[in-house]
Amino acid sequence: MLAYALRRVLMLVPVFLAVSVVIFLILHFIPGDPIDNLLKVGAPPEQRAEMMTRYGLDRPLPVQYAMWLAKLLTGDLGTAIVARRPVADLIAQALPHSLLLGGVALAFSSLLGIAFGVVAALQKDGWLDRLVMGGVLFGSMLPSFWLGLLLILAFSVGLGWFPVSGARTWSSLVLPVLTIGFGGTALVARITRISMIDIASRDFVLLLHAKGLSPLEIQLRYVLRHALIPVVTILALRIGWILGGAVTVEVVFARPGLGTLLIKALSQHDYPVVQASLLMLSMAVMLGTLLGDLLQAAMDPRVRGAVA
Known part of the structure; x- marks a missing residue:
C-alpha cells in the first residue's frame, strides 16, 4: 500500500507543473494588466514602464514563470499588485x-x-x-x-x-x-x-x-x-x-x-x-x-x- 501511495503522489508532480503552466499562460494572454488599475488616467508612459519593471512584468514570459514557480516552491505566493498585501494572507482569510x-x-x-x-x-x-x-x-x-x-x-x-x-x-x-x-x-x-x-x-x-x-x-x-x-x-x-x-x-x-x-x-x-x-x-x-x-x-x- 505504501509503494502504491508513493507512486500516486509522484504522479502528481508532472500534473502540477502542467497545471501551473496553463494557469500562468492563460492569465498573461488575457488583454489588459494590473498596472491599468494602479495608474491614473493620463499617466505618462515612463510611469507605466517604471511600474512594469517594479513588478517584473517587462520580462519575457518564461522568465516570469520561472521566477513565480521558484517562489511558489518555497511557499511564497507573492504580493498582490493591486491590494499590495501578501497573497498568502488573502488566501488565508478566504480559504x-x-x-x-x-x-x-x-x-x-x-x-x-x-x-x-x-x-x-x-x-x-x-x-x-x-x-x-x-x-x-x-x-x-x-x-x-x-x-x-x-x-x-x-x-x-x-x-x-x-x-x-x-x-x-x-x-x-x-x-x-x-x-x-x-x-x-x-x-x-x-x-x-x-x-x-x-x-x-x-x-x-x-x-x-x-x-x-x-x-x-x-x-x-x-x-x-x-x-x-x-x-x-x-x-x-x-x-x-x-x-x-x-x-x-x-x-x-x-x-x-x-x-x-x-x-x-x-x-x-x-x-x-x-x-x-x-x-x-x-x-x-x-x-x-x-x-x-x-x-x-x-x-x-x-x-x-x-x-x-
Missing part, C-alpha cells in the same frame, strides 16, 4: 470560508445521496425508485447560480428565514449548502443505486439469502458496505469540484471566500492573486483524486494488485 462551505455541502450531498440511492435500490423499478431518481436528476440539472437566486427569493426575501448574504452566522450557510449540495446529491444517488443493484446480483448475496437472512439486513449490512467502494471514490473526487463550484455560489451569496477573492482579482487583472486562487482550486482537484485512489485501494485490494 476557511470556502472549506467550511465545501465541507458542509459535501457532507450534505453525501448523506442525502446515499440515502436516496439506497431507497431507489430497495424499490428497484418501482414508483418510488422513479420518483426519487427523477427528483434528484431534476435538481442536478438546475444551474447553481439560478438555483441560488431562487432560494434567496423564496427563503430570504419571501419568508425571511435565512440571511441574503454574508457569513456571520451559521444560518447563512444553509442556502449556499443547499445550492451546491443538490447537484452532488444526484450523482451520489445514481452511483449508490447502480452499485447496490450490481452487488445484489453477486453469488455471495444469493448465499446470504439461502442462509435465511432477511432481505433488508442483507441490503443494508452486506450489499451497501460493498457498494460504497465506488461511492467513496466519487465523493473524494467531488472535493475539488465542490470547491470549484463554490466560486459562483460565493459570489451569488456574497460570501468572503476564495470565489469572491478570485472574481475580484480577475476584474483587476491581479496576476499573483488569480494564479494563487486557481492553483488552490486545481490542487483541491488533484488531492481529491489522490484521496479517492488511496481510499479505493485501501478498501479494495484488487486495485493495488492491478497496479503492482
Whole structure:
C-alpha cells in the first residue's frame, strides 16, 4: 500500500507543473494588466514602464514563470499588485470560508445521496425508485447560480428565514449548502443505486439469502458496505469540484471566500492573486483524486494488485 501511495503522489508532480503552466499562460494572454488599475488616467508612459519593471512584468514570459514557480516552491505566493498585501494572507482569510462551505455541502450531498440511492435500490423499478431518481436528476440539472437566486427569493426575501448574504452566522450557510449540495446529491444517488443493484446480483448475496437472512439486513449490512467502494471514490473526487463550484455560489451569496477573492482579482487583472486562487482550486482537484485512489485501494485490494 505504501509503494502504491508513493507512486500516486509522484504522479502528481508532472500534473502540477502542467497545471501551473496553463494557469500562468492563460492569465498573461488575457488583454489588459494590473498596472491599468494602479495608474491614473493620463499617466505618462515612463510611469507605466517604471511600474512594469517594479513588478517584473517587462520580462519575457518564461522568465516570469520561472521566477513565480521558484517562489511558489518555497511557499511564497507573492504580493498582490493591486491590494499590495501578501497573497498568502488573502488566501488565508478566504480559504476557511470556502472549506467550511465545501465541507458542509459535501457532507450534505453525501448523506442525502446515499440515502436516496439506497431507497431507489430497495424499490428497484418501482414508483418510488422513479420518483426519487427523477427528483434528484431534476435538481442536478438546475444551474447553481439560478438555483441560488431562487432560494434567496423564496427563503430570504419571501419568508425571511435565512440571511441574503454574508457569513456571520451559521444560518447563512444553509442556502449556499443547499445550492451546491443538490447537484452532488444526484450523482451520489445514481452511483449508490447502480452499485447496490450490481452487488445484489453477486453469488455471495444469493448465499446470504439461502442462509435465511432477511432481505433488508442483507441490503443494508452486506450489499451497501460493498457498494460504497465506488461511492467513496466519487465523493473524494467531488472535493475539488465542490470547491470549484463554490466560486459562483460565493459570489451569488456574497460570501468572503476564495470565489469572491478570485472574481475580484480577475476584474483587476491581479496576476499573483488569480494564479494563487486557481492553483488552490486545481490542487483541491488533484488531492481529491489522490484521496479517492488511496481510499479505493485501501478498501479494495484488487486495485493495488492491478497496479503492482
